[in-house]
Amino acid sequence: MKKYVYSFINGKAEGSATMNKLLGGKGANLAEMTNLSIPVPPGFTISTDVCTYYMKHNKFPKGLKKQVEEAIQKLEKYMNKQFGGSNNPLLFSVRSGARQSMPGMMETVLNIGLTNKTTSALIQQTNNPKFAYDSLRRLIMMYADVVIEKSNYKKNKPTGIRLDLEKILGQVKQQYNCKNDSDLTQEALIEICDLFNQTIKQKFNIEFPNNALTQLWGAIEAVFKSWNGKRAIEYRNIENIPHTWGTAVNIQCMVFGNMGKNSATGVAFTRNPSTGENKFFGEWLPNAQGEDVVAGIRTPQPILNNSKKDLKYQMPLVYKELYKVQNKLEKHYKEMQDLEFTIENQKLWILQTRKGKRNGIATIKIALDMYQEKLQSQSEIINKIEPEHINEILLPTINETTIKNLQPIGMGLPAGPGCATGQVVFSPEEAEIQYNKGKKIILIREETSPEDVQGMFVSNAILTSRGGMTSHAALVARGWGKCCIVGCNELIIDNNKNQAIINKQIIKTGDWITLDGSKGLIYKDQLPLIKPALKKNKVFNHLLNILQKKRVLLVRTNADQPKDAQTALDMGAAGIGLCRTEHMFFDKNRIKIMRQVILAPNTKKRRESIMQLLPHQKTDFYKLLKTMDSKPVTIRLLDPPLHEFLPTQKKQIKELALELSISIQKLESIIDNLHELNPMLGHRGCRLGITFPEITEMQTRAICEAAIKLLHKGFKPQPEIMIPLVGSIGEFINQKKIIKKTINNIKTEHKIRHLNIKIGTMIELPRACFIADQIAQHADFISFGTNDLTQTTFGFSRDDIGSFLPNYLNQNILDNDPFQHLDEAGVGELIKIAIKRAQSTNQKIKIGVCGEHGGDPKSIRFLATVGVDYVSCSPYRVPIASLTLSKMMQ
Numbered sequence: 048m049k050k051y052v053y054s055f056i057n058g059k060a061e062g063s064a065t066m067n068k069l070l071g072g073k074g075a076n077l078a079e080m081t082n083l084s085i086p087v088p089p090g091f092t093i094s095t096d097v098c099t100y101y102m103k104h105n106k107f108p109k110g111l112k113k114q115v116e117e118a119i120q121k122l123e124k125y126m127n128k129q130f131g132g133s134n135n136p137l138l139f140s141v142r143s144g145a146r147q148s149m150p151g152m153m154e155t156v157l158n159i160g161l162t163n164k165t166t167s168a169l170i171q172q173t174n175n176p177k178f179a180y181d182s183l184r185r186l187i188m189m190y191a192d193v194v195i196e197k198s199n200y201k202k203n204k205p206t207g208i209r210l211d212l213e214k215i216l217g218q219v220k221q222q223y224n225c226k227n228d229s230d231l232t233q234e235a236l237i238e239i240c241d242l243f244n245q246t247i248k249q250k251f252n253i254e255f256p257n258n259a260l261t262q263l264w265g266a267i268e269a270v271f272k273s274w275n276g277k278r279a280i281e282y283r284n285i286e287n288i289p290h291t292w293g294t295a296v297n298i299q300c301m302v303f304g305n306m307g308k309n310s311a312t313g314v315a316f317t318r319n320p321s322t323g324e325n326k327f328f329g330e331w332l333p334n335a336q337g338e339d340v341v342a343g344i345r346t347p348q349p350i351l352n353n354s355k356k357d358l359k360y361q362m363p364l365v366y367k368e369l370y371k372v373q374n375k376l377e378k379h380y381k382e383m384q385d386l387e388f389t390i391e392n393q394k395l396w397i398l399q400t401r402k403g404k405r406n407g408i409a410t411i412k413i414a415l416d417m418y419q420e421k422l423q424s425q426s427e428i429i430n431k432i433e434p435e436h437i438n439e440i441l442l443p444t445i446n447e448t449t450i451k452n453l454q455p456i457g458m459g460l461p462a463g464p465g466c467a468t469g470q471v472v473f474s475p476e477e478a479e480i481q482y483n484k485g486k487k488i489i490l491i492r493e494e495t496s497p498e499d500v501q502g503m504f505v506s507n508a509i510l511t512s513r514g515g516m517t518s519h520a521a522l523v524a525r526g527w528g529k530c531c532i533v534g535c536n537e538l539i540i541d542n543n544k545n546q547a548i549i550n551k552q553i554i555k556t557g558d559w560i561t562l563d564g565s566k567g568l569i570y571k572d573q574l575p576l577i578k579p580a581l582k583k584n585k586v587f588n589h590l591l592n593i594l595q596k597k598r599v600l601l602v603r604t605n606a607d608q609p610k611d612a613q614t615a616l617d618m619g620a621a622g623i624g625l626c627r628t629e630h631m632f633f634d635k636n637r638i639k640i641m642r643q644v645i646l647a648p649n650t651k652k653r654r655e656s657i658m659q660l661l662p663h664q665k666t667d668f669y670k671l672l673k674t675m676d677s678k679p680v681t682i683r684l685l686d687p688p689l690h691e692f693l694p695t696q697k698k699q700i701k702e703l704a705l706e707l708s709i710s711i712q713k714l715e716s717i718i719d720n721l722h723e724l725n726p727m728l729g730h731r732g733c734r735l736g737i738t739f740p741e742i743t744e745m746q747t748r749a750i751c752e753a754a755i756k757l758l759h760k761g762f763k764p765q766p767e768i769m770i771p772l773v774g775s776i777g778e779f780i781n782q783k784k785i786i787k788k789t790i791n792n793i794k795t796e797h798k799i800r801h802l803n804i805k806i807g808t809m810i811e812l813p814r815a816c817f818i819a820d821q822i823a824q825h826a827d828f829i830s831f832g833t834n835d836l837t838q839t840t841f842g843f844s845r846d847d848i849g850s851f852l853p854n855y856l857n858q859n860i861l862d863n864d865p866f867q868h869l870d871e872a873g874v875g876e877l878i879k880i881a882i883k884r885a886q887s888t889n890q891k892i893k894i895g896v897c898g899e900h901g902g903d904p905k906s907i908r909f910l911a912t913v914g915v916d917y918v919s920c921s922p923y924r925v926p927i928a929s930l931t932l933s934k935m936m937q
């Protein structure tokens with residue numbers, strides 16, 4: 048006969064923690080605790096096999112009844128009580144327990160076994176009629192709801208019996224002038240039980256069963272059926288729990304927390320689940336059953352909080368025992384535990400233990416503490432920490448309690464991390480004006496362009512109605528670790544009225560809003576935020592230390608400002624993998640010079656103008672190289688199309704025409720000429736340096752002179768020059784020649800022999816992948832610009848994907864946004880080809896990745912297997928990339 052029932056009784060259990068599949072999480076842990084001599088109310092578990100059998104055949108398997116009866120007899124003997132008996136009655140709790148915790152998704156029935164006969168016996172035995180009737184009214188309500196109603200209505204069409212009964216409870220409470228349930232008198236409780244029974248009879252035309260065994264089987268069946276309840280199915284769909292697993296049913300002798308002031312119930316964590324602090328933490332309620340804590344009818348009291356209401360103070364002996372138990376459990380499971388307990392007349396019972404849920408900050412603290420306490424190995428703790436946990440440490444967050452009852456007014460793509468609050472402006476100019484007045488700003492735009500950078504920089508957060516996860520706004524914001532939501536289609540901006548409408552809500556200039564950039568949620572008003580203090584965060588710095596030593600490949604950062612570079616360094620960056628120099632041209636004074644460069648009538652004038660930028664660029668590179676000192680800094684030559692530097696608004700065009708002493712029409716016609724239908728595929732990347740070699744020359748000179756200055760001061764700068772968007776070998780050779788020549792000139796001028804600057808290129812075009820063998824013959828390094836490589840491989844514009852991506856995802860045409868997670872089948876394959884070919888002609892070639900995918904855990908896991916030497920990502924992604932790579936070492 049197959050075994051379906053597993054007892055746990057008197058320090059001996061037939062199951063153990065390893066039998067999670069068969070006994071469910073709760074059952075397996077009850078068995079384990081019994082074997083550990085922890086006071087667990089004795090009982091038995093009916094295995095998940097019975098549930099799967101029941102689901103298939105709609106009846107119980109043969110032999111179950113006998114096994115259950117035998118288990119009951121064992122309990123009766125041990126407890127010296129009788130189930131359904133007229134003296135010393137035994138009562139049961141019947142609870143679900145799946146393999147994976149599904150909190151609150153399935154059913155529970157308590158006090159099973161209370162009949163007319165046993166209620167009288169319980170009164171005699173306890174001399175506490177109030178308690179007996181309180182238990183009975185609880186049983187009738189739960190039974191009516193779970194067994195009679197829910198399990199008998201196939202589609203879970205509720206007829207509302209619980210509400211009906213609760214109404215009766217409320218009415219009687221009023222009638223007897225009682226504030227709390229526990230104030231109800233014996234008389235009132237008897238009346239409630241009678242009214243409950245009458246209502247059940249009226250509603251279902253059946254009697255509440257006055258027989259203990261009938262109640263038990265009804266409850267067992269109802270719990271099994273609740274596996275296929277609507278809530279449970281939905282939860283499994285979200286959590287990806289297979290519907291075939293089934294639940295176990297745990298039947299235990301009832302222990303009562305509602306037996307008077309010497310009884311109680313509570314929930315405890317072995318450590319603080321919000322802070323991770325290694326301090327016993329929990330709440331308890333005197334004279335109550337577990338459901339009272341969950342229902343939140345009464346406010347629970349702390350277990351340990353230096354107050355007179357503490358369990359430690361109120362029941363010191365029980366507290367002492369509970370403290371010992373929690374210690375034992377945590378040491379045994381080597382994991383923070385979440386326990387439920389009941390105290391019956393000063394006797395402690397543990398009803399459940401399981402791995403405690405905790406937030407990201409607590410996860411990291413607990414993991415590191417447990418490593419130091421030698422409870423867990425380094426590999427174990429790294430496996431437990433996830434990128435989301437690190438994200439939580441890095442960013443300000445909205446205080447959870449303030450948004451409990453608050454609905455967001457809109458939603459977009461979660462492009463830049465963290466939360467921010469500020470007053471709305473609709474233009475980058477206005478952002479600067481308001482910022483200078485000391486205001487906190489949120490910039491709302493349809494989309495952003497490099498011209499908006501200054502305004503974006505001063506804003507606390509950016510919200511756009513268009514664009515995808517690698518749109519300009521998303522990329523820039525993420526680089527700065529700035530909160531940003533893009534592609535919020537519900538957002539309609541009216542620039543004339545300086546207002547926007549989102550889901551019928553009007554937002555005007557100056558209105559406060561709050562963004563959760565990690566979730567893509569937009570809230571009205573200024574919500575309170577909690578800020579992180581990273582440098583002081585010992586836990587975080589300890590984690591960074593471990594990660595730095597363990598990762599399989601190096602992590603560099605994408606940074607163009609010393610401040611960002613320093614942030615990345617603090618978080619363990621091994622260098623800069625991408626310095627986008629275009630951001631350096633948008634400063635007010637420099638953009639003027641840049642415009643002169645673009646509009647110069649001849650080469651001589653152009654050269655003159657461009658050389659005006661030299662001192663600025665030199666300072667930029669000096670500061671950046673100094674910050675990174677002996678670490679490599681890959682500086683990319685100018686990449687964006689030139690028209691991005693020209694004004695678009697009439698007022699600015701007029702001003703510029705005046706400055707340049709040309710007519711507005713003339714300027715407009717030049718701008719028109721520069722305008723490209725397809726700028727992403729236009730005059731950008733190395734094409735700029737080829738048509739305007741002065742740009743390449745000036746930038747190379749600035750890099751070299753900055754490096755020389757640092758060398759003289761005893762630093763060890765390691766600049767690397769990267770040529771963007773190369774598609775043919777001729778392009779690379781052309782630019783390399785200019786760079787080499789400039790370096791040689793500078794060496795002669797400065798009488799320096801050793802100025803070792805590596806020259807390489809970005810691989811951003813499919814063609815570059817195929818000719819990587821040719822490129823590698825001339826290049827010291829290559830770095831995959833996976834943003835453009837994704838764009839050019841799919842032929843999807845990275846700025847416009849937002850308009851069709853949702854459809855693609857809904858229709859399962861794409862599994863995910865390829866700009867977020869690297870497309871392994873297409874782009875990934877090209878990367879593999881390029882690496883193979885590059886290494887075939889240059890075994891020493893350094894290979895990096897500096898597109899946004901370099902900070903995405905899923906993409907990193909792929910990239911680390913194809914032979915790259917480093918990934919480069921925005922500063923705040925560095926620890927996340929390190930974590931991902933450390934996990935791969937396990």
Ligand code: PEP
Pocket residue numbers: 625627686811831832833834835836897898899
């Ligand atoms: C890329 O294309 O992946 C890249 C890093 O360059 P950018 O995003 O600046 O075009």
Ligand code: MG
Pocket residue numbers: 811832834835
């Ligand atoms: Mg690119």
